[in-house]
Amino acid sequence: MFRSLLLSLALVCAAGAALAATPADTALAGLPHVAFPAPHRVASGRLQASDIAALRRGGIRQVIDLSTDREKAGFDEGAAVRAAGIGYRNLPIRGADDLTRANVARFDRLLREAGNRPTLVHCASGNRVGAMIALRAAQVGGQPAEAAVAEGRRWGLKSLEPAVRERLQAWSNGAMDTGARPAH
Structure with a gap:
C-alpha cells in the first residue's frame, strides 16, 4: 500500500514537472498572441522593439516574419532582430490572396532552413502564420x-480559416494558383 502511494505521488510530481513552463516559455510569454505549438517553434503576433530582448x-535563434513592410510602422524589425544576433527572414503574406502554393513552398523552405534552431514565426496576430502552417501541413505533409x-x-489560424479551406478544396481538385514575391 505504501509503495503504491509513493509510486502514485512520484508520477503526479513527474507529470507536474513535465507541464511546468520552461525558462524560454516564461521569457516569451509576454509576446502578443503567443503560442508554443511545436518543439523549437513559437508563433506570435506583431513584434515591438521592446520584444527583441x-x-x-x-533562446530564439531565427525569426520568420510574415508581415508586410506597411505593417511595421517605422520599426525596422529585421535590423533590430539581426542586431540582437538573431537570424531574420521575411516572407510578406498580405492576406488570402497570398495563400498560394508557391508561397507555401517558400515558407516550407524557410522552416527547413531554420532546422532545430528555436524559431519564432509571426505576423500581426498569428492568423497568417496558422494559415500558412495549415496549407503546409496539407501541401508538404500530406495531411487531410x-x-x-x-x-x-x-498556430493561430482564425479569420483566414475559410480561405484556407477554400484553397485546400481547390488544390485537392487539381486547381493551380500563381505565387508572388520571394522571401528576403
Missing part, C-alpha cells in the same frame, strides 16, 4: 484538410 532571453486546419488553429 525577450527573444534573446527565450481537417487535420491541416486543426494544426493551423494550434
Whole structure:
C-alpha cells in the first residue's frame, strides 16, 4: 500500500514537472498572441522593439516574419532582430490572396532552413502564420484538410480559416494558383 502511494505521488510530481513552463516559455510569454505549438517553434503576433530582448532571453535563434513592410510602422524589425544576433527572414503574406502554393513552398523552405534552431514565426496576430502552417501541413505533409486546419488553429489560424479551406478544396481538385514575391 505504501509503495503504491509513493509510486502514485512520484508520477503526479513527474507529470507536474513535465507541464511546468520552461525558462524560454516564461521569457516569451509576454509576446502578443503567443503560442508554443511545436518543439523549437513559437508563433506570435506583431513584434515591438521592446520584444527583441525577450527573444534573446527565450533562446530564439531565427525569426520568420510574415508581415508586410506597411505593417511595421517605422520599426525596422529585421535590423533590430539581426542586431540582437538573431537570424531574420521575411516572407510578406498580405492576406488570402497570398495563400498560394508557391508561397507555401517558400515558407516550407524557410522552416527547413531554420532546422532545430528555436524559431519564432509571426505576423500581426498569428492568423497568417496558422494559415500558412495549415496549407503546409496539407501541401508538404500530406495531411487531410481537417487535420491541416486543426494544426493551423494550434498556430493561430482564425479569420483566414475559410480561405484556407477554400484553397485546400481547390488544390485537392487539381486547381493551380500563381505565387508572388520571394522571401528576403
